[in-house]
Amino acid sequence: MKKKIIVTLLVVVVISVFAAFAPAEQEQTVKVCVSWNEKVHSLIQAWQDYMEMYAAELEPETGIKYEWIVNVANGDANLQNNNIQDCINQEVDYIVARAQDSGTIGAAIKAADAAGIPFITFDRASTSGEPTTHVGEDGYLQTRTTAEAFAALLKENGVEGKCIELQGDLLDNTAVLRHNAWKDVEEELGAWTTVAEVPTEWKAEKFYQGALNALQANPDANCIYVASDFAFSSVENALSAVDKLAPTGEENHVWVAADDVNPMGYEAMKAGIIDLGTTWEAYSVSVLFVDTLNKLVKGEAVEKEYLISGRLATPETVDSLEYLYSLDPKYTD
Amino acid sequence: MTGKTKKNFSFRNFLFRYGFLFVLLLVIVYFSASAPSFFSLTAAISVLHTAAPLLVIASGLAFVIMTGRIDISVGSIAFLSSAVAALMISRYHLSIPLAVICMLALSCLMGAINGFIVVILKVNPMIATFGTQLAYRGIGLFLTNSMVVSLPRSIRFLGNKKVGPIYVDILFSLFVLLIMFLVHTRTQIGRQIVAIGNDISIAEKLGIKEKKISFFGYLLCGLMAGLGGIVMTLQVGGVTPTSGTGYEFSAIAMLVIGGISLYGGEGSILPGILIGGITLAVIETGLNYVGASVYVYSFVRGGVIFVSMFADALKTQIKPKAKIIEDEESSTILAK
Numbered sequence: 001m002k003k004k005i006i007v008t009l010l011v012v013v014v015i016s017v018f019a020a021f022a023p024a025e026q027e028q029t030v031k032v033c034v035s036w037n038e039k040v041h042s043l044i045q046a047w048q049d050y051m052e053m054y055a056a057e058l059e060p061e062t063g064i065k066y067e068w069i070v071n072v073a074n075g076d077a078n079l080q081n082n083n084i085q086d087c088i089n090q091e092v093d094y095i096v097a098r099a100q101d102s103g104t105i106g107a108a109i110k111a112a113d114a115a116g117i118p119f120i121t122f123d124r125a126s127t128s129g130e131p132t133t134h135v136g137e138d139g140y141l142q143t144r145t146t147a148e149a150f151a152a153l154l155k156e157n158g159v160e161g162k163c164i165e166l167q168g169d170l171l172d173n174t175a176v177l178r179h180n181a182w183k184d185v186e187e188e189l190g191a192w193t194t195v196a197e198v199p200t201e202w203k204a205e206k207f208y209q210g211a212l213n214a215l216q217a218n219p220d221a222n223c224i225y226v227a228s229d230f231a232f233s234s235v236e237n238a239l240s241a242v243d244k245l246a247p248t249g250e251e252n253h254v255w256v257a258a259d260d261v262n263p264m265g266y267e268a269m270k271a272g273i274i275d276l277g278t279t280w281e282a283y284s285v286s287v288l289f290v291d292t293l294n295k296l297v298k299g300e301a302v303e304k305e306y307l308i309s310g311r312l313a314t315p316e317t318v319d320s321l322e323y324l325y326s327l328d329p330k331y332t333d
Numbered sequence: 334m335t336g337k338t339k340k341n342f343s344f345r346n347f348l349f350r351y352g353f354l355f356v357l358l359l360v361i362v363y364f365s366a367s368a369p370s371f372f373s374l375t376a377a378i379s380v381l382h383t384a385a386p387l388l389v390i391a392s393g394l395a396f397v398i399m400t401g402r403i404d405i406s407v408g409s410i411a412f413l414s415s416a417v418a419a420l421m422i423s424r425y426h427l428s429i430p431l432a433v434i435c436m437l438a439l440s441c442l443m444g445a446i447n448g449f450i451v452v453i454l455k456v457n458p459m460i461a462t463f464g465t466q467l468a469y470r471g472i473g474l475f476l477t478n479s480m481v482v483s484l485p486r487s488i489r490f491l492g493n494k495k496v497g498p499i500y501v502d503i504l505f506s507l508f509v510l511l512i513m514f515l516v517h518t519r520t521q522i523g524r525q526i527v528a529i530g531n532d533i534s535i536a537e538k539l540g541i542k543e544k545k546i547s548f549f550g551y552l553l554c555g556l557m558a559g560l561g562g563i564v565m566t567l568q569v570g571g572v573t574p575t576s577g578t579g580y581e582f583s584a585i586a587m588l589v590i591g592g593i594s595l596y597g598g599e600g601s602i603l604p605g606i607l608i609g610g611i612t613l614a615v616i617e618t619g620l621n622y623v624g625a626s627v628y629v630y631s632f633v634r635g636g637v638i639f640v641s642m643f644a645d646a647l648k649t650q651i652k653p654k655a656k657i658i659e660d661e662e663s664s665t666i667l668a669k
Contacts, residue, residue, distance in 0.1 A: 045478065167627060205565065237570050
């Protein structure tokens, strides 16, 4: 009898030990191909870091371990489609891409669809094919927020705006949405007139030369809209060249609305050169993306798109915004 | 005497030599009529300021193209050397002169690598420099982690410094053009480069050390790309991952417009490159001034490059025929 009790106890102990150390759920490894169109500024690195970090945080809870396969197309839409094809050949489970060209990413979406791989467009929506879902920020709403606040600011200060618009790369759907929002608010509120539209192709040299030429051609211009502040030193240099680099409150100040609040934009906002802008969120969008990916992995239904809106920032409020990646020294350019 | 003068004048030659000057004049007239503020000293200075980085880069590239070869890695050389210098100054707080010296040494090294691959290993110049174009940019992206590297505020605005109404970088680029002009016209190396571009085998028979001179061309091209990179970086106050992209084609277009043949052996640094540079910059600046539709820019840029290349090809096709006619005429005169 004594022997039986000892054996039973031993069995119970062994089972308990196994139970204690066994994983609550079977861990699942998921291969995700991340196709960046380019890495022109720290925001893209921040997105990637936050995605990996948040997914790793959730791993013990969800049991989903992500293996990230990252490639960068250096601004070449064809190369991006080739990179995605390489991912398809490697039989990844999911593909996420930030399109270089919204009009050509459709070919990659179709190729992934043919291979049965779910495709998520990130940040830049596709205009040439329908992905499984889209995750990003609403570019139209972002600039609308900026433009409406800018109109109020100009009116508050009794300024009749004559603005220069520094546009992005019009192959990029987000740049088009920002341009449309700027035009719409201009027509609706009449707080300014756009005296020059300058295409920059998101190149620092073109921001500089375009801004300088537009400022010289329109000496009465008193405001600028910058579609992204990632290379804002170019705009500062152009303003400086025409002796108009002055913070708010000074006589020769040019009113500036600049979107994104990237590290260079943050610095200029703190210096009083940029009057306001709306954030292009790194952390929140990455979190939204990982949550959406988890839903797909678990076989849950997803919506056609998940969009968040940015937050309005001014020199007074910018430091109080939580999870602003521009404040992370790791991403200070 | 009068008859001789008439015979020497060829409208075709005149058109080929000065055709782009007429185009430039027409373009200036058009933009001046469309945007009244365009015909001003400020706009003229702005045109030269816009052209400054490319004038420097093109002046080096000319020495490669005149040998009948090509280098399409100049934009990447400008990017990588600028990125290294910006990192040394901004992140590692090294002194500016030291960073500039390292940058120029690095750009010479990149030019020397191009020269070694093309001249010594005899790899096709287009393929070789396409490879190094990708490689140099890749190294630059790796070093910068594909981020913008901004210059410290203390030197960020140096690109806007002026002497009177003129930007310092305009004076610098004109000085570089003058030096390169003297190297091209007043030195043995300059003449040997032209001779190689005309015919390598004849140049070798004349005792010209073709490999050495061609290698020097690539080295000089690398150095000038680095110097152009400095001008470019100071203008925008930092280096972005796209800095210098497309510069190779703009520089080539600048040279061809300025009369430097892609087939080698022909052209001048002054006024050639200056005319080419001004033509391109006038178009770019003019489009800004008239507030052209954003979709017009690429079309016009592409059109200008196409027309200049076509004119170069046409010139090369027509030239031998013209030469034969001239030779026949000379023979007839001699026989008489």
